[in-house]
Amino acid sequence: MAERTAFIGARVVDPASGRDEVANVLVEGGAVAAVGPDASLRGASLVDCHGLVLAPGLVDLHAHLREPGREDAETVETASRAAAAGGFTAVAAMANTDPVADTPAVVEEVRSLASRAALCDVFPVGAITKGLAGEEMAAIGEMAAIGVRLFSDDGRCVPTARVLRNALQYAKAFDAVIAEHCEDPSLAEGGQMHEGIHSYTLGLTGKPAESEEIVVFRDLALARLTGGRLHLQHLSAGGSVELLRRARAAGVRVTAEVTPHHLVFVDEDLVTYDTNFKVNPPLRTPEDREALRAALADGTIDAVATDHAPHAVEDKEAEFDQAPPGTIGLETALAAVLTHLVEPGLIPLPRAIEALSTAPARILGASGHGGPIEPGRPANLVVFDPRAEWVVEPPFVSRSRNSAFLGKSLRGKVIHTVLRGEPVVGDGKPRR
Ligand SMILES: [Zn+2]
Ligand SMILES: [Zn+2]
Incomplete structure (x- = not known):
């Protein structure tokens, strides 16, 4: 990930701060650098999140x-x-x-x-x-x-x-x-x-x-x-x-x-x-x-x-x-x-x-997790598409496949998972 990454246009839902609004989240050096509808994006690589939800x-x-x-x-x-x-x-x-x-x-x-x-x-x-x-x-x-x-x-x-x-x-x-x-x-x-x-x-x-x-x-x-x-x-x-x-x-x-x-x-x-x-x-x-x-x-x-x-x-x-x-x-x-x-x-x-x-x-007691999504806090984030429909079926990322949801259709797909600023899941796929 670039040194500065901006997730733009997501509905940011952060229960710890009470925030629920369309906003940009700027991540830098593993931490949240700025958050808000007008957060500066200067010098950041942009990740388009319109229509998506960003949460802790x-x-x-x-x-x-x-x-x-x-x-x-x-x-x-x-x-x-x-x-x-x-x-x-x-x-x-x-x-x-x-x-x-x-x-x-x-x-x-x-x-x-x-x-x-x-x-x-x-x-x-x-x-x-x-x-x-x-x-x-x-x-x-x-x-x-x-x-x-x-x-x-x-x-x-x-x-x-x-x-x-x-x-x-x-x-x-x-x-x-x-x-x-x-x-x-x-x-x-x-x-x-x-x-x-x-x-x-x-x-x-x-x-x-x-x-x-x-x-x-x-x-x-x-x-x-x-x-x-x-x-x-x-x-x-x-x-x-x-x-x-x-x-x-x-x-x-x-x-x-x-x-x-x-x-x-x-x-x-x-x-x-x-x-x-x-x-x-x-x-x-x-x-x-x-x-x-x-x-x-x-x-x-x-x-x-x-x-x-x-x-x-x-x-x-x-x-x-x-x-x-x-x-x-x-x-x-x-x-x-x-x-x-x-x-x-x-x-x-x-x-x-x-x-x-x-x-x-x-x-x-996982203090770096669960929000609030605020400047200086570790960038542990998820971005998901609340509308995307998919059917639960193998292959799973887990080594096992004993899912009660097997064959069921669900709505809601994880697009990005960010661990201390690192994109461990990007575009719906684990990065490694
Ligand atoms: Zn158990
Ligand atoms: Zn038990």
């Missing part, structure tokens, strides 16, 4: 990068490239790798792989318990000391109230956030999908919504008790949203995320036994989906997070009850939200950008 780069609170351990499904580099292709400039990498990220050594390994790829900022998440075993506390203090902000045993729920209480209490000293995969294992065990009319008809073992709600209730109570910071991952049930709403009103320090697939699909979509709809937590009822959408719109749920979960083809193409749960999501998250929430008028575009960028950046 997206931030994902929840992705499985699979490295170390399952490099056949994804690596830090391929996930970073998929993230950039999807408009993300920052991604939180879950700790359930092999080995588990429960010590500073694994955190540093993921960081160094990410900085070698240099396509996206990767924020490794630390495990809450050693080996995700739910018993002994992981090296939370040591990981916090090297800048880890988010801790999660994701893939598993912290099994006892005592362990979670201790974690919330301990993490408080570092202003760290304890993120929970809310699922009571004793109720969810063996479950293939949401327990309801469709699990009975399909003859599949169900997981009741209560398996999530019970843990949400427990965790909110413990957050209140300890004053610790709790983050609820991938909420799926309307009952969870009600508990969250009440806790927030009572001043409990809690934030929450929802995935694009839970905002779009429901349990009935499993009638074809398509394993790409097998996710954890499971897709639930249309009423649950409505509750999630409403909670995202009114801010009860802070953020959209992908739960990007790549799986090798031979694993995912197994019999339904053998296939691992999960869908990839980095390349489709923005378009899914634009198509299914913004287009139909369920949420305004600035709220969508807030949920995909500004709010998750704040929760993650």
Whole structure:
């Protein structure tokens, strides 16, 4: 990229500053140099953005990068490239790798792989318990000391109230956030999908919504008790949203995320036994989906997070009850939200950008991300065409292709992703 680059004529949507207007953005030396309808373009190479939206780069609170351990499904580099292709400039990498990220050594390994790829900022998440075993506390203090902000045993729920209480209490000293995969294992065990009319008809073992709600209730109570910071991952049930709403009103320090697939699909979509709809937590009822959408719109749920979960083809193409749960999501998250929430008028575009960028950046403590787009700030930006229609199909930039959106038509295409002034995606294509 030229020393000075000007993105001209885009609708600049920047929730952190409240800006929503057609403007020019001048980038110089990795930072934003000027922004506004009359920003000077002198000496800059021009990137025409008329008809496009320019926003702070997206931030994902929840992705499985699979490295170390399952490099056949994804690596830090391929996930970073998929993230950039999807408009993300920052991604939180879950700790359930092999080995588990429960010590500073694994955190540093993921960081160094990410900085070698240099396509996206990767924020490794630390495990809450050693080996995700739910018993002994992981090296939370040591990981916090090297800048880890988010801790999660994701893939598993912290099994006892005592362990979670201790974690919330301990993490408080570092202003760290304890993120929970809310699922009571004793109720969810063996479950293939949401327990309801469709699990009975399909003859599949169900997981009741209560398996999530019970843990949400427990965790909110413990957050209140300890004053610790709790983050609820991938909420799926309307009952969870009600508990969250009440806790927030009572001043409990809690934030929450929802995935694009839970905002779009429901349990009935499993009638074809398509394993790409097998996710954890499971897709639930249309009423649950409505509750999630409403909670995202009114801010009860802070953020959209992908739960990007790549799986090798031979694993995912197994019999339904053998296939691992999960869908990839980095390349489709923005378009899914634009198509299914913004287009139909369920949420305004600035709220969508807030949920995909500004709010998750704040929760993650990713201070160079999420805006504001102002002079002196790092130029972490996305430019997208909100109208462009495309069909989700291979090849994916991700190493895996287990997408719940496979074959679906979506609107909204990333044109440029800019990481500290570097064009990591240009004209819709990853640059390297
Ligand atoms: Zn999870
Ligand atoms: Zn996950």
